[in-house]
Amino acid sequence: MTEPVEISNAELVILNVLWQQAPLLSADIVLQVQQQEDWHEKTIKTLLNRLVKKGALSFEKDGRAYRYSPILAQQDYQQRAGSKLINNLFAGSVAGLVAGFAQQGQLSDQDVAQLKAIIAEWEQQEDSSC
């Protein structure tokens, strides 16, 4: 079992960039992040450093520059963070969260279509597992 690496909000922005494309030079990461957040280059470098120390990123040298890749897998972190929220705030009920979104009119057509597909597959699996 891996220790649960805690990722801060700012660090998550960096990770999201690298989960989308990796490896990336720090300079490219800076560019990507700055399209989204108004952060100083030094700030982004600090976050890269912290993520490496936390074991969430790895890097290899390319001359003067570093090329970063995620170690922490997106799915793993999604799963951990999702479960934590559901457990702490929705008494463990995923449907509870979805219900909240629905009430707020925040469910898209696409969401509903995907949910139907998920349910269909789940039911099929249920059947075949008996």
Added chain:
Amino acid sequence: MTEPVEISNAELVILNVLWQQAPLLSADIVLQVQQQEDWHEKTIKTLLNRLVKKGALSFEKDGRAYRYSPILAQQDYQQRAGSKLINNLFAGSVAGLVAGFAQQGQLSDQDVAQLKAIIAEWEQQEDSSC
């Protein structure tokens, strides 16, 4: 628009107790919390204080003791925290989170039943809204 009150993990434990039943004397809150967490009474008092300062709790004096109630509504906070997670980690797709749970075999019968009901209601609303 209310300012987005940031609630820490430890503070959330306190809020969960008060969302379930309020108002409550601090002594009772301590008892409730200690059934779940091994925290010193002083720690719990500190958290109550911080929540009051953050505007998440109110209190009224009852002689020597205080009687606390939530100001921050559970639904509001659920909505904010849920949206934040979905946006930051699942590209805004609620279904994405549910899909992750499904893949992990973490969807219960009850979840699926509830999801179906949510979808049914959503579709009915869709129809009647044209």
Added chain:
DNA sequence: GATTTAAGATTACACCTGTAATCAAAAAGA
């Protein structure tokens, strides 16, 4: 080769958080 640049490493600093201990005041008991 000497100097300027530019990359990462180190340091900074205030505020938040977890986790209490101590202080002050009022109530309860002797």
Added chain:
DNA sequence: TCTTTTTGATTACAGGTGTAATCTTAAATC
């Protein structure tokens, strides 16, 4: 009334976080 208890208020303190500035070193330029 004096003392003990109990309650909230204040203080503590290390580690995390947001947000960089400064330092160091190696590469690039003159």
